Amino acid sequence: MTEQALLLVNLGSPASTEVADVRRYLNQFLMDPYVIDLPWPLRRLLVSLILIKRPEQSAHAYASIWWPEGSPLVVLSRRLHEAVRPHWTQGPVELAMRYGEPSIETTLTRLAGQGITQVTLAPLYPQFADSTTTTVIQEARRVIRERGLSLQLSILQPFYDQPEYLDALAASARPHLQQDFDHLLLSFHGLPERHLHKTDPTGSHCLKSDDCCQRAEGEVLASCYRAQCMRTAAGFAAQAGLRDDQWSVSFQSRLGRAKWIEPYTETRLDELAQQGVKKLLVMCPAFVSDCIETLEEIGDRGREQFIEAGGEELVLVPCLNTHEDWVKALVTLCGRAPLAL
Numbered sequence: 045m046t047e048q049a050l051l052l053v054n055l056g057s058p059a060s061t062e063v064a065d066v067r068r069y070l071n072q073f074l075m076d077p078y079v080i081d082l083p084w085p086l087r088r089l090l091v092s093l094i095l096i097k098r099p100e101q102s103a104h105a106y107a108s109i110w111w112p113e114g115s116p117l118v119v120l121s122r123r124l125h126e127a128v129r130p131h132w133t134q135g136p137v138e139l140a141m142r143y144g145e146p147s148i149e150t151t152l153t154r155l156a157g158q159g160i161t162q163v164t165l166a167p168l169y170p171q172f173a174d175s176t177t178t179t180v181i182q183e184a185r186r187v188i189r190e191r192g193l194s195l196q197l198s199i200l201q202p203f204y205d206q207p208e209y210l211d212a213l214a215a216s217a218r219p220h221l222q223q224d225f226d227h228l229l230l231s232f233h234g235l236p237e238r239h240l241h242k243t244d245p246t247g248s249h250c251l252k253s254d255d256c257c258q259r260a261e262g263e264v265l266a267s268c269y270r271a272q273c274m275r276t277a278a279g280f281a282a283q284a285g286l287r288d289d290q291w292s293v294s295f296q297s298r299l300g301r302a303k304w305i306e307p308y309t310e311t312r313l314d315e316l317a318q319q320g321v322k323k324l325l326v327m328c329p330a331f332v333s334d335c336i337e338t339l340e341e342i343g344d345r346g347r348e349q350f351i352e353a354g355g356e357e358l359v360l361v362p363c364l365n366t367h368e369d370w371v372k373a374l375v376t377l378c379g380r381a382p383l384a385l
């Protein structure tokens with residue numbers, strides 16, 4: 045029988061916390077036209093400006109959360125890879141990073157060299173965005189085309205509303221929700237508003253009304269990151285048995301001066317403390333593995349900000365990481381991935 049390989053792809057991290065490695069990583073990441081979607085000369089100029097100060101700041105932040113085995117995101121992705129292996133019985137399972145190592149290029153080339161002809165490509169992002177999902181797919185297609193590889197792709201679709209994913213999210217969060225708390229903040233990675241306008245197939249739905257994400261359906265929902273985040277949050281809350289007044293959504297990790305999708309996590313942390321929330325739980329469901337954005341931005345800086353604003357305790361709920369329900373859910377979702385044209 046023809047083997048079906050599985051390729052898990054996460055975002056990637058710098059090779060080390062040295063400023064030069066962080067600069068190399070940020071340059072590769074931010075020069076991706078799906079991440080900073082400006083024409084090349086403008087993108088080059090903007091990224092060069094960002095690279096004056098950011099590598100040093102980011103290196104410092106990475107150093108504060110780095111593990112002896114390496115970047116948490118990469119180490120946790122490797123552990124997920126090992127956990128998935130015994131459950132995927134159709135063929136080999138590989139792991140690649142969109143930026144840094146191991147690259148999609150090396151991994152696909154190795155699979156083709158082993159005589160594999162069919163690959164299920166699994167971008168590890170629950171919600172669709174050009175800056176995550178599309179760039180992984182386009183990079184895989186580029187490698188296949190430029191290297192002349194005979195590989196047929198099936199592609200895991202965004203799984204923001206899939207019961208297997210929501211069940212796993214609820215199961216992994218359940219022990220943390222059993223403690224007393226005043227509020228749960230679901231903090232998703234942010235996105236420049238421009239990206240939502242670009243992917244809106246109607247050109248007239250996204251961010252045109254306060255309830256655009258609640259009303260999104262069909263092709264609008266299929267391409268709206270913000271609407272998908274809202275569906276994940278509502279689906280999770282229902283699954284976890286939370287009342288509407290117990291949780292809210294925000295968007296973190298804003299970079300640069302452009303307007304990003306709101307509400308911003310930074311603003312919500314202040315507001316919640318001012319409203320009298322003393323014990324705050326924070327979950328980050330746009331990430332399947334803990335990373336700098338959860339551990340440092342929320343777990344360190346967010347906690348400090350919340351306490352300075354009058355809160356008493358911020359508890360960071362871990363990402364899905366290698367929770368066994370998530371491992372099984374991922375294998376099931378990948379097994380359903382449709383053949384790509």
Ligand SMILES: C=CC1=C(C)c2cc3[nH]c(cc4nc(cc5[nH]c(cc1n2)c(C)c5CCC(=O)O)C(CCC(=O)O)=C4C)c(C)c3C=C
Binds near residue numbers: 175331336
């Ligand atoms: C224009 C800039 C960025 C966009 C758009 C963006 C979208 C986006 N990113 C993730 C997931 C992750 N991002 C991570 C780190 C990170 N993101 C940006 C910028 C944009 N992201 C930067 C500059 C960085 C590097 C860290 C820093 O310097 O602050 C990570 C963590 C990587 C790690 O090594 O731990 C993840 C994961 C999503 C899901 C997303 C769009 C929805």
Ligand SMILES: [Fe+2]
Binds near residue numbers: 233297
């Ligand atoms: Fe990011």
Ligand SMILES: [Fe+2]
Binds near residue numbers: 257258
């Ligand atoms: Fe919307």
